Amino acid sequence: MLQPTTTALVDAAAGLLGRPLTLARELTGGQHARTLLVDDGDAHVVVRMFPRADDSVARELEVLRRLGPLGRLAPRALAHGELEGHGVIVTEAVPGGPPSPTLDPVVIGEQLGVALAAVHRLDPTGLPDDAREPTTRAGRLAASAQEAWREADLDRVLTHGDFWSGNTVWDGDRLTGVVDWSGARSAPRGVDLAWCRQDLVLLGSPVAAERFLAAYEAASGRRVLDVHAWDVVAAARADTYVETWAPNYAGIGRPEVDARVLRERFDAWVGALIGSRTAR
Structure with missing residues (x-):
């Protein structure tokens, strides 16, 4: 079945908002949703369309209602509906863009650590619960992940669920927002911590992963003693x-x-994780 055209998606969003919209550009940092930046004459808004029979819009609306304490770091929902069976959501556009390729990953990591500590202070009650327990089908790392799971802290917080640099917005060297909240869950804090650390490693900076953790611990006021276990699970x-x-x-x-x-970077990271685990 053919997917709705870009023009149809812009027109659908205009109908939801009740005002004309023009396409600014398509945003390509993710694969789950089709994402457009559009202009309503006064400001930009973001339009996202999900696969048919996907409940991401309902899940994102539920979590966006909880994000007020984050201030401008989180977008506000403006409208939602459907287009040919696809869920559509329109949100404010957080000013800025993806982190510049020239931005020091350490700078990225430190600011993400502070932001994530604020996210994890929010109430997860009523959100879908997901422990992220590893399965026996986790390939070559299945046994290591199962062993690591026994050390994991399973206390629940509000997790973003896909906390990586591609779901953040920057103005120069300043973090201005965190986006794509459809995967938010009630889950252990290690889910977000390890996923973001892994991303910083894939960007080429294990040092940034450590600085991210240090910034998170300082901002949250707590040590994260099980981060290595979560790194293995991730x-x-x-x-x-x-x-x-x-x-x-x-x-x-x-x-x-x-x-x-x-x-290459992932395998080097895995080697360091498993090597340090064996040495303990």
């Missing part, structure tokens, strides 16, 4: 498909982080 989750993330990195201006680079 790696097991990513291992079988990390190469497929190349279009995501290209979409945020990092085409050099291609499938080969992703696998």
Whole structure:
């Protein structure tokens, strides 16, 4: 079945808002939703369309209602509806763009650590629950992930669920927003921490992953003693498909982080994780 055209999506969003819209550009940092930046004459808004029979719009609306304490770091929902069976949501456009390829990953990591601490202070009650327990089908890392799981802190917080640099917005060297909340869950804090650390490693900076953790601990006022266990669990989750993330990195201006680079950096990270685990 053919997908709705870009023009049809812009027109649908205009109908939901009750005012004319014009396309500014398509945003290509992710693969789950089709995302457009559109102009309503006074400001930009973001239009996202999800696959048919996908409940992402309902889930995102539920979590966006909880994000007031984040202030301008989180977008506000403006309208929602359907287009040919596809869920559509229109939100404010957070000013800025993806982190510049020239921005120091350490700067990225430190600001993400502070922002994530604020996210994890929010109430997760009523959100879908997801422990992210590794399965026995986690490929070569299944046994290591199962062992690591026994050390994981399973206390629940409000997690973003896909907290990586491609779901953040920047104005120069300043973080201005966190977007794409459809995967938010009530889950252990290690889910977000390890996913973001893994992304910083894939960007080429294990140092940034450590500075991210330090910034998170300072902002949250707590030590995270199980981060290594969560790093292993996250790696097991990513291992079988990390190469497929190349279009995501290209979409945020990092085409050099291609499938080969992703696998090389990921395998080096896994080697360090498993090596340090064996040495303990």
